[in-house]
Amino acid sequence: MDLYNKILDISKEIAIKDGLNNINMRLIAKNCNIAVGSIYNYFPSKSDLVIATIEAIWKDIFNTNTQSFNFDNFIDCINWLFNTVSENILKYPDFFTLHSVSLNNDQKIKGIKAMECFFKSIKYKLLKILEKDKNVKSNVFNDFLTPTIFIDYVFTLLISILIQKQNNCKPLLKFIENSIY
Numbered sequence: 001m002d003l004y005n006k007i008l009d010i011s012k013e014i015a016i017k018d019g020l021n022n023i024n025m026r027l028i029a030k031n032c033n034i035a036v037g038s039i040y041n042y043f044p045s046k047s048d049l050v051i052a053t054i055e056a057i058w059k060d061i062f063n064t065n066t067q068s069f070n071f072d073n074f075i076d077c078i079n080w081l082f083n084t085v086s087e088n089i090l091k092y093p094d095f096f097t098l099h100s101v102s103l104n105n106d107q108k109i110k111g112i113k114a115m116e117c118f119f120k121s122i123k124y125k126l127l128k129i130l131e132k133d134k135n136v137k138s139n140v141f142n143d144f145l146t147p148t149i150f151i152d153y154v155f156t157l158l159i160s161i162l163i164q165k166q167n168n169c170k171p172l173l174k175f176i177e178n179s180i181y
Contacts, residue, residue: 003032003034003038003042004042006032007028007032007039007042007043007049008052008053008056010028010031010032011023011028011049011050011052011053011056012053012056012057012060014027014028015053015057015092016091016092020050020053020054023046023049023050023053024046025039025040025046025049028049047106047107047110050107050111051107051110051111051114054111054114054115055114055118057092057095058114058115058118059118060088060091060092061085061088061089061091061092061095062081062084062085062088062118062122063084063085063088064121064122068080068084069125069126069128069129071129071132072129072132072133072134073129073133073135074126074129074130074133074136074176074180075173075176075177075181077126077129078126078154078158078169078172078173078176079169079173081126081158082158082161082162082168082169082172085162086162089162096159096162096163119155122155123148123151123152123155126151126154126155127147127148127151130147130150130151130180131147133180135181136180136181137180137181140179140180150179150180154172154176157172157175158172
């Protein structure tokens with residue numbers, strides 16, 4: 001494992017155990033067996049490290065570190081995504097609702113931008129799967145309901161269901177099925 005990923009892994013461990021506020025350059029350096037200055041080669045500031053940690057946690061939660069978005073059916077992908085996030089969020093309790101609360105103003109702005117960028121990449125992958133799904137009715141989308149708007153709605157509903165810690169997403173899947181198939 002390279003040093004960059006080792007620093008992030010230790011930072012994620014601290015975030016899990018003690019919260020994002022407790023990410024500390026000296027503690028991470030000690031756990032990596034390196035000088036504090038070495039961390040600054042990868043992360044110019046603590047704020048940059050915290051934001052990178054948040055991004056790494058989002059990637060863990062959404063399992064984007066693998067070739068996971070390989071679906072031909074949109075509903076299968078949404079179901080997989082719900083189950084994956086539901087399982088992975090257990091490692092990061094309350095991350096969905098608390099991660100931005102623990103950031104200072106500068107970090108909050110960067111954190112929101114990083115989250116928006118990450119969510120945009122997830123939505124893009126979902127859009128590509130929707131476009132590839134041969135079962136979607138040809139007349140579903142128009143100027144008012146574009147595939148992009150549909151993805152935004154579905155993703156918002158998915159996140160809402162996950163924040164509410166619902167056990168399944170069957171109503172969402174039925175909504176999708178009734179809407180596009």
